[in-house]
Ligand code: ADP
């Protein structure tokens with residue numbers, strides 16, 4: 001069974017041309033799926049429908065074997081890693097990562113263990129007592145991923161997470177996201193307009209154009225048959 005199944009997904013805003021037009025994509029368990037295409041092709045809309053931030057006009061959105069069309073975002077157990085990281089500036093790195101566990105009233109010892117394990121994986125251990133304002137952009141991104149890891153989300157969703165970074169940091173972060181995704185084996189859907197990012201990060205790449213799925217292939221297949 002696929003981790004995420006998009007079946008004949010359509011999104012219309014008003015009565016114009018559909019922003020997403022009959023798109024079907026299966027994301028396998030643990031797969032790194034890229035949604036790529038020029039501005040306005042519908043990739044953010046599609047991501048927002050997966051996470052539940054946008055209503056689906058028609059089609060079926062499945063997470064595992066659950067149809068989630070009518071479920072609120074918090075009922076979908078997915079982790080959207082936002083471009084602006086959505087960290088709490090007054091809380092330490094530790095408490096930022098722990099936040100969803102505190103909400104769930106998890107006992108302190110268990111919180112401690114989960115947060116320290118995630119920090120280890122993310123190489124954030126020595127920064128646990130700092131506040132987000134004192135961290136680099138890359139470190140902040142990792143804190144946001146840490147929060148998703150501890151609450152054991154079924155998938156990571158990224159919407160152009162690197163587009164505000166300079167070229168050097170973007171390259172570093174790209175490598176790091178790829179490393180973490182493989183290490184964690186977590187299903188990932190990643191939106192970008194950047195061809196290089198698409199070709200270097202993805203297990204498979206879904207190419208969108210004006211709301212239509214044009215190609216769905218591995219980077220190698222796309223190189224050989226562009
Ligand atoms: P991308 O992420 O590929 O840049 P979007 O998904 O943001 O594309 O947008 C796809 C199309 O839908 C565009 O034509 C955009 O103008 C339109 N669109 C996106 N959001 C809305 C909205 N809230 N209301 C009306 N049209 C929208």
Ligand code: ADP
Nearest residue numbers: 013038039040043044045048054083159160163
């Ligand atoms: P980005 O391309 O960085 O995702 P956009 O400027 O496309 O940002 O969209 C920003 C917000 O505006 C999104 O919430 C999107 O849904 C909304 N939006 C985009 N296009 C339209 C549109 N034509 N009409 C109304 N809202 C839109």
